[in-house]
Every structure is written in C-alpha cells, then in structure tokens.
Amino acid sequence: MRAQTRRLSFGQTELDGTDIRILQVLQDEGRISKSDLAARVHLSNSACFERMRRLEQSGIIRSYHARLDLDLMEDLQIFQTHVVLGSHRQEDFTRFEAYVAANDMIAECYGLGGGIDYSLTCVARRISDYQGLIDDLLSRGLNVERYYTYVVTKQVKRREIGIDRLLG
Amino acid sequence: MRAQTRRLSFGQTELDGTDIRILQVLQDEGRISKSDLAARVHLSNSACFERMRRLEQSGIIRSYHARLDLDLMEDLQIFQTHVVLGSHRQEDFTRFEAYVAANDMIAECYGLGGGIDYSLTCVARRISDYQGLIDDLLSRGLNVERYYTYVVTKQVKRREIGIDRLLG
DNA sequence: CCTGAAATCTATAGGTA
DNA sequence: TACCTATAGATTTCAGG
Numbered sequence: 001m002r003a004q005t006r007r008l009s010f011g012q013t014e015l016d017g018t019d020i021r022i023l024q025v026l027q028d029e030g031r032i033s034k035s036d037l038a039a040r041v042h043l044s045n046s047a048c049f050e051r052m053r054r055l056e057q058s059g060i061i062r063s064y065h066a067r068l069d070l071d072l073m074e075d076l077q078i079f080q081t082h083v084v085l086g087s088h089r090q091e092d093f094t095r096f097e098a099y100v101a102a103n104d105m106i107a108e109c110y111g112l113g114g115g116i117d118y119s120l121t122c123v124a125r126r127i128s129d130y131q132g133l134i135d136d137l138l139s140r141g142l143n144v145e146r147y148y149t150y151v152v153t154k155q156v157k158r159r160e161i162g163i164d165r166l167l168g
Numbered sequence: 169m170r171a172q173t174r175r176l177s178f179g180q181t182e183l184d185g186t187d188i189r190i191l192q193v194l195q196d197e198g199r200i201s202k203s204d205l206a207a208r209v210h211l212s213n214s215a216c217f218e219r220m221r222r223l224e225q226s227g228i229i230r231s232y233h234a235r236l237d238l239d240l241m242e243d244l245q246i247f248q249t250h251v252v253l254g255s256h257r258q259e260d261f262t263r264f265e266a267y268v269a270a271n272d273m274i275a276e277c278y279g280l281g282g283g284i285d286y287s288l289t290c291v292a293r294r295i296s297d298y299q300g301l302i303d304d305l306l307s308r309g310l311n312v313e314r315y316y317t318y319v320v321t322k323q324v325k326r327r328e329i330g331i332d333r334l335l336g
Numbered sequence: 337c338c339t340g341a342a343a344t345c346t347a348t349a350g351g352t353a
Numbered sequence: 354t355a356c357c358t359a360t361a362g363a364t365t366t367c368a369g370g
Contacts, residue, residue, distance in 0.1 A: 010240040023236060030198045030232030035345055047356050049347075062235045064198030068191060068330045069230050072178040078329060080280060080287055097324050107329045110289075111322035112248060119248055119287070119318070121278075123329055150287070154279035156265050161246060161275045161291050162236045203364060215337050217366075 013058045018043065022051055023060070023163045030064045070155045078152035079130050081120040086145035088117075096142050105133050121152075181226045186211065190219055191228070191331045198232045238323045246320035247298050249288040254313035256285075264310050273301050289320070 008015045015023075021041050025032060032040070038048035055061045070076070085092050093111070096118065100109045108121035124130040130149075138144060176183050183191075189209045193200060200208070206216035223229045238244065253260050261279070264286065268277045276289035292298040298317075306312060 009242060010237075013240075023234070026234035027236065028231075028233070030234045033345060034347095044357055045346075046348080046358085050355085059237050060240055062237045064232065064234050065196070065328050066191070066194035066198045066229050067231045067233060067328060068195065069178075069227050070329060072181075072228055073330065074177060076330075078278075080278060100325055104332070106325060107327045109324035109326075110246075110248060110320045111324050112318040113321050114318040115316075116318055118324070121329065148283075150280040150282040150284055152278045153281045156277035156279050156286070157268055157274060158277075159275045160233050160235060161238060161289065162241065162244075164272070201364065202366095212338055213365080214339085214367080218337085 010058070010060050013054075013060060015060075019051055019055065020163055022048070023055065026052075026061065026064075027160045027162055027164070030066075067158070075125055077124045077127060077130065078155075079122045079124065080150045080152055081122055081134075082116045082148040082150075083118040083120065083144055084115075084146040085117045086143045092143050093117075096144075099137070099140060099142055103133070103136075105129070178226075178228050181222075181228060183228075187219060187223065188331055190216070191223065194220075194229065194232075195328045195330055195332070198234075235326070243293055245292050245295060245298065246323075247290045247292065248318045248320055249290055249302075250284045250316040250318075251286040251288065251312055252283075252314040253285045254311045260311050261285075264312075267305070267308060267310055271301070271304075273297070 007017075008020065018041055022037065025037055025040055034049060034052065035045055037052070038045045041048060043051075052061075070078070083096075085096065097109075097111075100106050100118070100120065105122050105124060106120050107123050110119045111117070112119055122130060122133060124133065134147065134149070137147075175185075176188065186209055190205065193205055193208055202217055202220065203213055205220070206213045209216060211219070220229075238246070251264075253264065265277070265279075268274050268286070268288065273290050273292060274288050275291050276287075278287045279285070280287055290298060290301060292301065302315065302317070305315075
C-alpha cells in the first residue's frame with residue numbers, strides 16, 4: 001500500500017508530497033546543503049536540485065534568512081502598532097501600504113479584517129525614534145484615524161508561517 | 169581617517185562592525201555561500217568562517233529559514249488574535265506561554281505591554297480549525313479574560329527584525 | 337588573520353524507464 | 354517527464370604559519 005500523496009496547487013504550480021517535504025525541510029533548516037536535503041527526501045542530488053530550483057523560480061520560495069536572537073539584542077525596542085484608517089477606498093489602502101513598504105523601521109505588516117485595518121511591527125533604538133515614526137506617519141495625509149501602540153516586552157514565539165499546517 | 173567602528177554587546181558577546189555586517193548579510197541572504205559572504209565583508213574565507221561559527225555558537229544567529237510566498241498558498245487561513253489575561257501573576261504568563269509554545273497552529277506570539285497581553289498569529293486550514301484552537305485555548309483554564317480575532321487579509325510586509333536598525 | 341591542500345558539495349551532461 | 358549515475362568544477366573545512 002502506497003503512502004497517500006497529498007497534492008496542492010500554489011497559484012500556477014502543482015506540488016506533490018515530495019515538493020511539500022522539501023519546502024518543509026527548507027523552512028526549518030534554511031542552510032541545509034543540497035545533498036543533505038536530497039538524502040532527507042530520498043531523492044538523488046540532481047532530481048532534488050531540479051525541484052528546488054523549480055520551487056525558487058516559481059516564487060513559492062521567496063527568500064532565505066538568518067534569524068537572530070532578539071532577546072540578546074540590547075539597544076533595540078520593538079513596538080506593535082494597530083492602525084485604523086478613516087475610510088476604506090482602494091486608494092487609502094494602496095497609499096498606506098506604499099508607506100509601509102518604504103519605511104524601514106517597519107519590519108512587519110499584516111492587513112486585517114475586523115475593526116483594525118493594519119497591524120505593524122516596528123523596530124527602533126529608542127522610544128523617541130518610534131515617536132518620530134508615528135509623527136511621520138500622521139503627517140503624510142495617509143488618513144490614519146486612530147492608532148494604538150503596544151510595547152513588545154517579549155518575543156515568545158516566531159516560526160515561519162506555512163506549509164507544515166497543510167499536512168497532517 | 170578610519171571609518172567609525174560601531175561596537176555592540178549581545179549578552180556575553182561583543183560585536184564589531186564586521187560581525188554586524190555579517191549578520192546583516194545573512195539576515196537578507198540566508199543561503200549565500202560562505203565564500204561570497206567573505207568577499208562581501210572583505211575578509212578571507214577562513215576568517216569569515218570563524219566569525220560566522222562564533223555567531224552561530226553564541227546563539228546570536230538562532231536559525232536559518234526559507235520564506236514561502238503565503239499569497240500563493242491556497243487552503244491557508246491566517247488569523248491574528250489579541251489576548252487579555254484576567255490576572256497578571258507570573259504563573260499566568262508562564263502557563264500561557266507554555267501553551268503557545270506547544271501549540272503548532274500558533275506561528276508567532278509577542279508579549280505586549282499596554283492593554284493587550286499577547287498578540288498571536290495563527291495558521292489554520294479552515295475557520296473551523298481556528299475556532300477549535302480558540303475553544304481549546306479557553307478550555308485550558310489559562311485565565312484568558314478576553315480575546316479579539318482578526319482575519320489576516322494580506323501579508324503586506326515581512327522582514328527579519330534585527331540588526332539593520334542598529335546601524336545608521 | 338592568512339595560505340593551501342584534502343574533503344565535501346554543486347552543477348551539468350548523458351542515460352534509463 | 355521524472356529520475357538516475359558520473360564527473361568536473363567549486364566550495365568548505367582544517368592544519369599549520
């Protein structure tokens with residue numbers, strides 16, 4: 001009896017169980033060598049290679065990153081900011097998101113539904129730097145109606161969001 | 169005139185400008201080859217390798233990860249949940265955080281100060297799975313006083329949080 | 337921090353089902 | 354099409370300066 005092969009479509013691309021396993025491994029061990037990866041998914045180097053390249057070129061794998069230990073970083077304040085816009089025209093969203101993309105104190109931004117429009121994670125060296133960000137945000141005519149600031153006191157958990165939840 | 173060398177301490181470890189540059193590069197290009205990294209920071213292979221290992225062993229670099237394109241992932245719902253606890257004894261925090269650590273639908277969790285205690289990012293295949301998570305959370309006697317659910321409609325931005333903000 | 341040689345890994349070409 | 358083996362070339366590791 002063969003193991004059941006889960007198939008998923010990601011935009012244009014169809015993924016089989018082996019692709020998903022590759023993604024899973026790379027999500028957890030982003031710097032694993034390609035030969036170790038091939039062994040892990042029971043494939044020859046070249047076959048595994050070809051799949052990995054397909055996953056990168058199709059955009060399913062966007063990028064690779066080292067994750068640093070925030071708790072070891074002194075001189076670093078993290079804030080979470082919840083933003084409500086004054087009106088919800090397409091243009092309001094576009095302009096706000098362009099601002100977020102361009103501002104490099106903003107590390108993360110989720111668009112939300114249900115009473116808050118955006119949740120931001122902001123990185124600053126001092127509170128005054130954060131306040132500078134907020135002042136700037138409010139002075140740009142981005143139609144921010146309300147915002148709420150929360151100091152991040154602890155990074156309890158941070159995992160990549162993704163594929164592992166689609167299995168099982 | 170020498171370039172100014174910024175120094176930072178991360179817990180036990182002292183970092184110089186070259187270490188910081190290495191961290192910066194690895195944060196952005198987690199799968200860069202070690203020789204390319206050495207060239208990028210103007211160091212010989214072996215010197216750069218030695219530093220990289222020090223950064224990994226000291227725990228400043230925790231891990232490496234592939235980042236997948238969430239917008240391409242069908243069958244995946246993301247929720248943000250804001251949690252207020254009923255009381256703030258040390259034990260309440262410890263137990264809540266242990267729950268978060270153990271539950272693999274919860275991908276991210278920040279501890280906050282300022283009216284909300286925790287912000288969670290949850291991954292589910294269906295809304296009913298998310299509701300199952302909430303039901304479970306509430307049935308564990310974790311002293312959750314209130315929670316607020318927001319559907320994530322768009323991942324506007326996601327960058328590693330870290331070192332780059334400490335420069336400039 | 338450097339050099340250099342041995343061990344390992346990667347990319348590609350050519351073949352099988 | 355998807356996979357395999359083989360191999361030349363590149364990279365990584367490590368000993369010694």
